[in-house]
Amino acid sequence: MARATGCNLETIRYYEKIGIMPDPPRNTKGYRSYDDAHVRRLKFVMRSRDLGFTLEEVRGLLGLVDEQSRTCAEVQVIAEDHLTDVRAKIADLKRIERVLSDTVARCTGDAAPECAVIDALLEA
């Protein structure tokens, strides 16, 4: 399954340990054997993680997928909360980018011991 999905082997077992993935059936030698349902579930997890959902959020989404009674409205709440988080992180990083690039732009980049970056960090 690691090869089929590109997911790290250890990560799959980690997901199993924390209950994100179900305990798979084992063959006589104790080797795990996975089927299509496992692969689909893992891909779901990987896509969710890739979109920045935490494992707890993924757990919530999986719970909604598992029970047939889930509603679009429930999923929407989780996704919109997450979207708000993502937008806040972008705003933060943009502020950092602005400050950094302004400061670096004042760097002469020469061998002098004066540096605008250090000065900015040292300023009260």
Place this chain on the structure above:
Amino acid sequence: MARATGCNLETIRYYEKIGIMPDPPRNTKGYRSYDDAHVRRLKFVMRSRDLGFTLEEVRGLLGLVDEQSRTCAEVQVIAEDHLTDVRAKIADLKRIERVLSDTVARCTGDAAPECAVIDALLEA
């Protein structure tokens, strides 16, 4: 110093333990006593962390501050590397934001069990 800088007490001791802050002198009862130089250094660390430098990067910057021979060019390399990282993170988050907001926009938000978000995550 925690009060003077707004830095969490435990964090200051953590910085001391990992060598970001020097071991301060102690009074007879073993209490740490800090002076202005400590406060300035901590503020430097806090501002650097706030700009997203890792503690290892902060350690590098502090090393350059400590030795008089540091050059603007050395600092510039660290800052520009970091700026590249920050820009990459922004690009990543923007991609996520796009996918998420497109998907959420297709949510009806009603009580139906069909949901565009789940569908998007389930798609191969």
Place this chain on the structure above:
DNA sequence: CCTTGAGCCTGTATCAACTACAGACCCTAG
């Protein structure tokens, strides 16, 4: 003088989300 509350001390455990072993077993090809 005694108590109470606050502050400081050390050391360890916890968080997220993995990753990286160690040491053992199993299986296949040459």
Place this chain on the structure above:
DNA sequence: CTAGGGTCTGTAGTTGATACAGGCTCAAGG
């Protein structure tokens, strides 16, 4: 028969803190 790869379990390490537990010290109030 052996060498290599794969799998198994279980534990420790990563980053950047934060949260105690259990103990000492100190100043103010009664």
